[in-house]
Amino acid sequence: MTTYYLDTSALIKHYHVEVGTPVVDEILSEPDASHFLSRLAGVEMQSAFAKRVRMRVLTESDFERFCRKFLADITNAQYRVVRLLVRHFQLAEQLMCVAITESTTSSALIPTSAKLRRQKDSP
Numbered sequence: 001m002t003t004y005y006l007d008t009s010a011l012i013k014h015y016h017v018e019v020g021t022p023v024v025d026e027i028l029s030e031p032d033a034s035h036f037l038s039r040l041a042g043v044e045m046q047s048a049f050a051k052r053v054r055m056r057v058l059t060e061s062d063f064e065r066f067c068r069k070f071l072a073d074i075t076n077a078q079y080r081v082v083r084l085l086v087r088h089f090q091l092a093e094q095l096m097c098v099a100i101t102e103s104t105t106s107s108a109l110i111p112t113s114a115k116l117r118r119q120k121d122s123p
Helices: 008-015 021-028 040-054 060-075 086-101 106-121
Strands: 003-005 034-038 080-082
Touching: 008 021, 008 040, 008 060, 034 040, 040 060
Parallel strands: 003 034, 034 080
Antiparallel strands: none
């Protein structure tokens, strides 16, 4: 089973067509895949939709429709919402420090991903 963490910049592409929408939609349609997002994503998504209204990219009607769809997707378990703790932010900060010193972030992401998975499985 494949596991994905979707941040707001990726997630919004599922609701509003823009560059990258086909990739995100493909990820979301993968059978047996798990899709995680943080609790903060709810606020961030509404903020991102509202910004597009202010930019006149979306109408207020679009805003309301996209917000309802997003909340329905959460209710229907399209996504698993996770709470982020201080230790998660600290780990993310450490990862960014490693990424700055590495020529590529992939070498840092693999062990960090494994560490997060171990933390998830521990009580």
